[in-house]
Amino acid sequence: MTASQPRRLLVPLDDSVTVRNTVAYAVEQAETTARDSQQQVALHLVVVASTRAVDPEAQAELGDAKSLLDRAEVWVEEDLGADPPTNLDVTFEITGADRYLFSPGDYADAILAYAADNDIGQVVLDPEFNPGGTTPMLRPLEVELARDDVTVVTAPVERPARSTALARAATxxxxxxxxxxxxxxxxxxxxxxxxxxxxxxxxxxxxxxxxxxxAFSRQPSLTRIPKQLARLAIYVPYLIKEIAVANVQIAYVVLHPSLPIDPKIVKFEAAVWGDAPVTTLANSITLTPGTLTVSVSERAFDIHSLTADVRGDLFEGGLERAVRFVFYGREAAAIPSPRERGQGEDEDAGSSGDPEVPADG
Known part of the structure; x- marks a missing residue:
């Protein structure tokens, strides 16, 4: 480690199988720099929140983030030993809880904003960093982080062999x-x-x-599921009503002499996470005439839409809020619509003649 290398390091943490070794690697780099340099060295261990602080389930998820930081603090003490460098400062923080995080780009924005606020020049990534769900995030996150003037290093730690889904323990x-x-x-x-x-x-x-x-990517909650089922019973009539209205609209378009269609593929970033909510929203969009879910990457949906009106309905966020109501509760449904979050302004993603599907992000 030379004196010219960054003296401020940021390590985004996720509760992965390699997070412990990633912390050890970052501590070793920071400690070596501190002992070789007479200047102050800063190591920031940060959990990027996967939920906003105002969301109903945020208390539990932010509690998990705090628990991870507590463990990281113990790991750092173990790695530094009884004689840590006096010019090494270690910070433990949670960031991103003030914004919606959907895609690797959103997580990168949160990381880069933290890095800019703290004048950090290097980001050390856990090779299994994946706070947004089950879809691998490391590669697209590295690409997104390259947008800014920071050095991105993937910790050279050994990844354990992945077990198959059938080997997962059932409780x-x-x-x-x-x-x-x-x-x-x-x-x-x-x-x-x-x-x-x-x-x-x-x-x-x-x-x-x-x-x-x-059947589940995480443990089901026997207290939460009955509430979700009760809200699902309210959601089903709402979805049937939306399907009926859309059927009338599409029937009008099909029967109109001029056939006023304008098919396009648009990207829709939804404020839902987890297998069940994402699947429910994707299927609800497909069941509604005029829209078809082409692909889903984490929380980013590629949607084929038949007319401008159905695109407008999509970006008004009615289905998104209804699905949030089912899985996260009534308060979670009161969020800005996708259009209010800046989506739907550019709808030229494709056409019936030559559709151009946006790249997975």
Whole structure:
């Protein structure tokens, strides 16, 4: 490590399998620089919040972020030992809770803003850094961070072999949730004879045994799921109404003599995260005539829209707010629409003749 290398390092933290080794690598680099230099060296360990502080579930998620920082503080003390350099300052912070973070570009904006505020010249990335969900984020994040004048280094730590989905541990909440959903679905299709209740239980047990290990990316909450199901019961009539209205609009377009269609593919960044909310929103958009979900990358949706009116409805955010209501509660539905967040201003992403799908971000 030479004296010319950055004396301020930023390490975005995520609860990954390599975060401990990434912290150790960053501490080693910062400590070496501090001992070789007479100037002050700063190491910033930062958790980029995946939820806004005002969101209903933010308390728990920000609590997890604080817990990760507490662990990181212990790791730093272990790595520095009993005689840390006096000219090395270590900071532990949470950033990004004041904004919506959807894509790697949004996470990069939060990281770069923090770096600019603290005059940081180097970002050390965990090779498994992925705060936004299950889709790998490292490569697109590196590209986005290259927009600014900071050095980006991926910590050279060993990545463990990835286990297959079937090897994931299934817990009692997973088994119970899958069993309950399967059993209720079976009964909906039955004639409610005594034998149906027995065969339904056997079928649900088999389904839960096979699917519980792979059914959820995180542990289901037995207190949250009943509330979500109750809100889902409210959402279904709303979705049916939206489908009916869209059917009338599209029927008018199809029957109009001039066929006033204007098909385009647009990018829609939704304020939802997690497998179930993203899947629900993507399918709801597809079920609504005039729009079709072409692809989904984290929270970025590529949507084929038939007319300008359906694009306008999409960016007004009715479906997005309704899905947020189902999964995050009533308060979470009161957010700015996608149009108010600056989306929908450029709708020239494609056309029926030569569609141009935006690159995954």
């Amino acid at each position: 009692l909440p997973k088994y119970g949730t899958v069993f309950g959903i399967s059993y209720l679905f079976y009964l909906l299709l039955s004639t409610y004879k005594p034998l149906d209740f027995l065969t339904g239980a056997i079928t649900a047990a088999i389904v839960s045994g096979l699917l519980a290990p792979i």
